Amino acid sequence: MAAATAAEAGAPRVSAARRPPLAWVGTVPFLAYTGVFLLLPTGIVIWNAFKANTGSWTLANISALNTGPVRSAFKGSLELCVISSLIGAIFGAILAYAVASGSPDGMIRRLYLAGSGVLAQFGGVTLAFAFLAAIGPAGFLIHASWYSNFPLGIGLIYCYFQIPLMVLVFLPAIDGLRIQWREAAESLGGSTWHYWRYVGGPLLAPAFSGATLLLFANALSAFATIQAWEDQINYVVPQSIGASFISEVGLANAHQGDALALGMIVMVVIVMTGYVLLQRRAARWQR
């Protein structure tokens, strides 16, 4: 372990000496891209969250976050994201395992991958409308009484794209499990439970938690689907942000929207921090 660390520490110095002087140019597109499309907008959102409509500095937008409707929107976002990402992750992982255990070049695998690729992108108004027409109040299949229940109804709709997304992002990790490891566990007298508890589970844990986080973020930022599903109550934060920009009856306040977006950024930072800690714990033995 110590030797490996020393070798790693030494490695950059060697390559640095060999690296051509303009090698950093290669990172410019990436840095420029993230700068313009991630850092700059984030900075503008934070800046504007502390501005009043008159242009002066204010904390009113921030203190307005602590009102009933906003609190319930954040609670709703959290509920919806946790439920849809956990259900999506668990069922997606099971499905991915089923796909991975089939023939690697088989028809079923190709079918599932292609299908998942399409369905993971199926969202927005089209998706909400498909469910509305199928199981909504006048649905041609059934009228599901829980269709307009939050978070159950919309959570189910979200799972429609969450599960395929999980299959796509989690399949490579499952493919990484070698059959020999299982054989080794069995030849040492381990049961299926032992294998998953001590080999498969720990190996997949970092990828699983990472994929779950991706699903969480995916659900957090979704707007069009829930807006088309239910137009009358702002259940989640993106809907509140939308309202603060588009209200034409005199209730629009773009700076309030920026403050709400800042709240979402804080929410993501908290979840990311938790994720990093968890990841550190889950991946400890791999280092």
Add this chain to the structure above:
Amino acid sequence: MRTPYRLSVAGLAVLALVTAAGCAAKSSPSSSSSGYDWSKATSAGSGGGLNALVAAAKKEGTLNVIALPNNWANYGTIIKDFGAKYGIKVNSIAPSDSSAQEVTQIQQQKGTSLAADVLDVGGSVATASTGLFAPYQVATWSSIPAGLKEPSGLYVGDYGGYMSVGYDSAKFGTITSLTQLLGSKFKNAVALNGNPTQANAALNGVMMASLAAGGSAGDIAPGVNFFHRLKAAGNFNATQATPTTIKAGTTPVVFNWDYLNTASVVGQPASTWKVFVPAGATLGGFYYQAVNKGAPHPAAARLWEEFLFSQTAVGGQNLWLVGGARPSEQIAMTSNGSINKSAAAALPPVAGTPTFMTQSQATAAATYLAANWPKAIS
């Protein structure tokens, strides 16, 4: 003009701003052939008359309009006819945007050739944004009722209508009053055109219910209470009603402006899609035209206004009327005989004196809704 689905989180809006600022070509300040600066013109006369305006607008060649859905008050035809008549290319930007987004667009695209030249906005947005508008008085200025125009011409009422209920009579038979909608056969059937804390049409839908339940333009509470009872009965449908949802049969009863509720606009057979205005609840509402102060095509913007307020058979006023909307010069045109009589006769009949909300009443209604609407329907 309407509640859109499209708007995403604030980050995206900011992103649009950033990219637009980077990409949009800065337009040079326009000046016409005669050298007259049309952005200063407060009427066609001040720039040398209508012919000079037409020549200058043709030279600009382009007009940017925003938030005008093709199936809204006949705008599809109006845009096509204007472009064909003057040989001007009309860019129709973001047809399903709301009034608030129209104002945001001209602020964000200020100084670029992409900014909207003319706006069509609801009353709240019009009165709150006058600093962004240029005063302009069309040739038919005197035909517009005084209550529908800002005295200098910063915003001018263009067309309007009455709140109405459209419904599928094949499913429900004849409906004549709102209280019928509380009955058991209307399960999940009744929908608004948007969220009343956001969309003008939806706010007016709630206000109409208030008038029908004995409320007044200054008191929207009985309307909120009506929707609360509707929700409790299981009859309120929280989906925004659109021609698509009507076609799919998911929103068979719709509260909307009468010109958006006609059988042809919602794409239903006229034999079964019926529209009525509840007795004692005749609620009128107008939209307003405004010219962007920093319009990239100042002459074309003003020519567009002249076209919209023209009383000829193929001018904007009669075209709106054909689309089921009531043009602001309707009274004057009825008396001078320029109105399209068959289109006027096809409008849904209304009884009694119509109610119009004042700006302060509309603001009070919005404030009440912000606090009470989510509670009432959850």
